Amino acid sequence: MIGKVKGIGLCFLEVPIVGITPVLTNRFHEEVIRGIEEKQAGQGRNGKKPRDPEKEFRLAMHLNEDGKPGIPGIAFKKACVRASKSLNYKMTDVNAALFIDQDLVLIEADEPVMRRDPVRMQNTINISYRPEFSNWSAKLRMSIDTSVLTPQEALTILRKAGFTVGVGAWRPENSGYHGRFAVDGEKAIATTNLEQDEWSIAPSEA
Numbered sequence: 373m374i375g376k377v378k379g380i381g382l383c384f385l386e387v388p389i390v391g392i393t394p395v396l397t398n399r400f401h402e403e404v405i406r407g408i409e410e411k412q413a414g415q416g417r418n419g420k421k422p423r424d425p426e427k428e429f430r431l432a433m434h435l436n437e438d439g440k441p442g443i444p445g446i447a448f449k450k451a452c453v454r455a456s457k458s459l460n461y462k463m464t465d466v467n468a469a470l471f472i473d474q475d476l477v478l479i480e481a482d483e484p485v486m487r488r489d490p491v492r493m494q495n496t497i498n499i500s501y502r503p504e505f506s507n508w509s510a511k512l513r514m515s516i517d518t519s520v521l522t523p524q525e526a527l528t529i530l531r532k533a534g535f536t537v538g539v540g541a542w543r544p545e546n547s548g549y550h551g552r553f554a555v556d557g558e559k560a561i562a563t564t565n566l567e568q569d570e571w572s573i574a575p576s577e578a
Contacts, residue, residue, distance in 0.1 A: 383516045388556040391508035396550045398541040428501040429486045445472035447539040455533035469520035473513040481508035523562045531555045
């Protein structure tokens with residue numbers, strides 16, 4: 373159970389998550405955007421360069437400055453907001469009260485493998501080369517407005533998001549199965565912005 377302290381308006385959560393299906397990343401890299409712009413401008417129609425699957429595979433990864441892979445934090449927030457609807461929360465309230473405090477959530481995972489999948493684009497079939505990460509895990513840093521959500525409610529929403537919405541490409545929200553994750557509630561750490569007060573989280577019943 374969560375011990376709620378009156379008057380607290382902000383809570384910070386650090387939550388370990390574990391992937392239960394592989395995550396498929398699909399970064400829209402600047403080089404890809406530039407190629408689309410050139411094509412739309414009528415450039416490069418003659419002497420079209422052959423595709424480089426290995427390069428496309430690498431460009432589809434989200435990497436930090438040290439080359440470590442991750443998943444955009446906004447993906448987890450969007451998953452939580454979407455999942456909150458099925459739990460009878462107002463999505464606008466959750467959107468304003470729950471934040472992931474990482475631009476890029478770094479993951480620990482097996483070496484990525486290249487997936488070659490057919491993708492329909494404007495009535496044509498294209499092949500997409502994307503990285504798939506298995507056995508992945510991460511730590512989320514969340515900020516919660518406790519006048520709207522308790523930390524336990526935020527964890528419940530996050531669990532729902534991991535099970536039914538997911539992150540990355542071909543996630544359940546998009547009729548796939550990739551990017552599902554579980555929340556390790558027993559190891560979640562929560563603190564308020566007031567040093568004299570604390571939230572305590574007991575092991576999850578889920």
